[in-house]
Amino acid sequence: MTAAPAPSALPAIVLVSAEHLEEMRDAFARYRDEYAVLTASSAAEAGELAAAHQAGGAHVALFVTESVLPDAHVLEAFGRWRVLVPTARRMIAAHWDRFLTDAPALRPGMATGKYDAYLLLPRGTRDEEFHNAVTDLLSDWGSTVPDPEVVAVKIISPRRDGEVMAIRDYLDRMGMPYRVYDPDSEVGVAVREHFPEDAAYPLVYSATRATIAGATVRDVATTLYGVPGAIAxxxxxxxxxxxxxxxxxxxxxxxxxxxxxxxxxxxxxxxxxxxxxxxxxxxxxxxxxxxxxxxxxxxxxxxxxxxxxxxxxxxxxxxxxxxxxxxxxxxxxxxxxxxxxxxxxxxxAYRKLGVEPLEDLVGAGVYYGAAMTAAREMEGHDVVVVGGGNSAGQAAVHLARFARSVTILVRREGLAATMSSYLISEIEHNPRISVRPHTVVSDGGGEGRLAWLELTPVGPGAGEPERVEAGGLFLLLGAxxxxxxxxxxxxxxxxxxxxxxxxxxxxxxxxxxxxxxxxxxxxxxxxxxxxxxxxxxxxxxxxxxxxxxxxxxxxxxxxxx
Structure with missing residues (x-):
């Protein structure tokens, strides 16, 4: 067994191979400066390495395995690693001896979301098609990490209220890396020096743009990108x-x-x-x-x-x-x-739910649309997604990387009439996601933040409303x-x-x-x-x-x- 590495703050790429570990290690040599490249010879060992790395406070970004493992079917191994690290991307780098023979049985697993890419292990240096795929996966993973390495915008606020969430969601959607800091943190104190002492929160600071006190989404948008009247x-x-x-x-x-x-x-x-x-x-x-x-x-x-x-x-x-x-x-x-x-x-735009107590909690556990920023904060919570279209399915799959459970509510019998089959298949194979047909949200509440929902069956033979715990409600209710x-x-x-x-x-x-x-x-x-x-x-x-x-x-x- 490969010895566990010393604790590292770098995100990890875990390479798994029983027979071709040296070739795999060589293929990932270029990533060693910015990632902790860990190696394992079995599925069990890979899980132990990933768990140890996370226990040290670092992330696991990517699992890379060859197409055959000694102690588990590769798709079974992906299932274990998915439970262990839901946010990590997963890929197969098949050895050239097995690439064609193993592909027919393994490629369908991508359609059900069990892993992200099936690639040929490079046979030499500078296989840029291979590395383009790897960097795409790492880039997608990086967008799910709450604290990016490169920070273009700093948000200073003592509260994580609806306005701060809206600004964060806007920056996420614009691909602008940011972090939120407490005013008394080292960064918060340094940034506050650029503002008047009585400046209202949230404060938004960028080294290349004007500072904003009491910021709103519109303030951030116009400061970063200008207003129509100023277009030259x-x-x-x-x-x-x-x-x-x-x-x-x-x-x-x-x-x-x-x-x-x-x-x-x-x-x-x-x-x-x-x-x-x-x-x-x-x-x-x-x-x-x-x-x-x-x-x-x-x-x-x-x-x-x-x-x-x-x-x-x-x-x-x-x-x-x-x-x-x-x-x-x-x-x-x-x-x-x-x-x-x-x-x-x-x-x-998404239609309003029309349940007044929940409208009052928009931005505090209740969100219209996928709310990518809020998804990262659903760790350990039970989440409900309302809607049966592709957007709802994509939101559910993404939320399942973080939430304890995701329940999709639809008025219909199921998803087949409104959602693409590839998404339905991915949802069916995700143990964290369930679909609850003939059901609507009729009530909900919480002390300043969503804590519970009332779910009501609809249609013939409908039963009684049920109250359930919920830390997030994502509403994708049609156009x-x-x-x-x-x-x-x-x-x-x-x-x-x-x-x-x-x-x-x-x-x-x-x-x-x-x-x-x-x-x-x-x-x-x-x-x-x-x-x-x-x-x-x-x-x-x-x-x-x-x-x-x-x-x-x-x-x-x-x-x-």
Whole structure:
């Protein structure tokens, strides 16, 4: 047995192999400066090493095993390690002698979430495809660690209240590493020197931005990324995109890359609802999956590269159609943007639960959406997720890395009608997650923080309400369009979703010719993504609509003749 290492503050990569440990150790040599690379020859020994490392106060980031172990089936070993370290990523680095023969039996385990990657152990140096996969997994793991090594923003507060949680969630979704410090801590005392003595909490400090006292999410967003009125573009831009979810981001990339002056306004964090997804596994081109935050940040950086401008933290207050010939005005409290074309990509928000005692606890154990930041604080708690869509499934899988148990509540018989099968399979194989059909949340409470919920059966033969302990309630209750800022000139359906193409009322048609597929009832105003009536409510579909709308914008802007 390999001797346990001396305690290390470095996060660990645990390598497990009975026959090829030397080759595996060589493959991970480049990580030794920043990770404690531990080696074991069996599943049991790997578990002991991981437990000892955690007992010393350090993290375990990644388990890497070959495809065959002497004391356990590899998938069984992953199950043990998952219980021991739920946050660690898990991968198989199969030896080249067994890579093809073992793959058919092992690869289905990825679909059920038992592990994250099946790779060929490198046969030489600089196998960058292999290391790209490893660093992707380590990067995803790093986003779940509450105390990052690199800190771009420091938050000082004596309380972890709803405002602090909202700021943390915004920074998480923007991919901005931060830490929260007590005012009397060493860092807290040093940061307070940059503020007046009577400055209100929370204090937000960044070495490259202005300091903020009594900070709100809007303060942080505008300090880090600016306001729409401060965007340095010509008086009138070619296109203004309202919303930076998948549809808005795709439109920004294509519009800016094709030479259109492009401004994007987002009321919250870049990525929209999709940005809160812990792992999207069915997005084309990402075989190991990608978090919504990382997908959004890559798309934003891509759009910035082509010259698009972004403003976040300012909800759009209104749209004035044709303030002058061919020009529209997008209004925000932080400034206006004039544009020859406008794309409505403001998406949809989760519907309210409507249980007043629980609405009073939003931010204190009750959250709308996946609330990635709050997930890390659910360790040891029983958690309830309400919703049956993919977002709810992704939230449940992520929460199961931390919570003692996760219960998904749905009104229906089950998840099959509303959730992708890959997620259903992953949920079924996760011992921490259970599904409770025909059930709603009817009440709940706690002293300043959620402590209990009342769950009520619905439908034929419904039983009596049941009171259960709960440390977290995550509400993903379907879509309510973010369209209340639109004028009457933009037609919407009975639920507020924007009508486009043939769905636009006939009085807005050009004779017998309806508007283009993504065009609204107002010339020069388009809609894409979840806010559009009839949309598929999928990340890939929204991205496709965002890309497609750019050709319609070109046609609209093209001179006649």
């Amino acid at each position: 573009v010509a008086d009138t831009v070619d296109v203004c995109l309202v919303g930076a979810g998948p549809a808005g981001l795709a439109a920004a990339v294509y519009a800016a890359s094709e030479g259109l002056s492009t401004v994007v306004i987002e009321s919250e964090a870049i990525g929209g609802q999709a940005g809160t997804s812990s792992m999207i596994r069915n997005y084309l081109g990402f075989p190991r999956g990608i978090s919504g935050m990382r997908l959004a940040m890559r798309a934003r950086n891509q759009a910035l590269r082509f010259g698009a401008e972004f403003g976040t933290g300012w909800p759009v207050a209104g749209l004035d159609v044709e303030v002058s010939p061919g020009v529209h005005r997008v209004r925000t409290d932080g400034g206006d943007v004039l544009a020859r074309a406008v794309v409505i990509a403001s998406g949809a 309510s369009p973010c369209s209340d800022w639109l004028p009457e000139a933009v037609a919407v359906d009975d639920d507020g979703f924007v009508l486009t193409g043939r769905d636009v009322p006939r009085e807005f048609w050009d004779g017998d010719l309806p508007p283009a597929s993504l065009a609204t009832s107002a010339p020069g105003v388009f809609a894409a993504g979840d806010v559009r009536s009839g949309s598929m409510k999928r990340v890939a579909a929204a991205s496709g609509e965002g890309a497609s709308v750019v050709s319609l914008i070109h046609a609209h802007l093209a001179p006649e003749g």
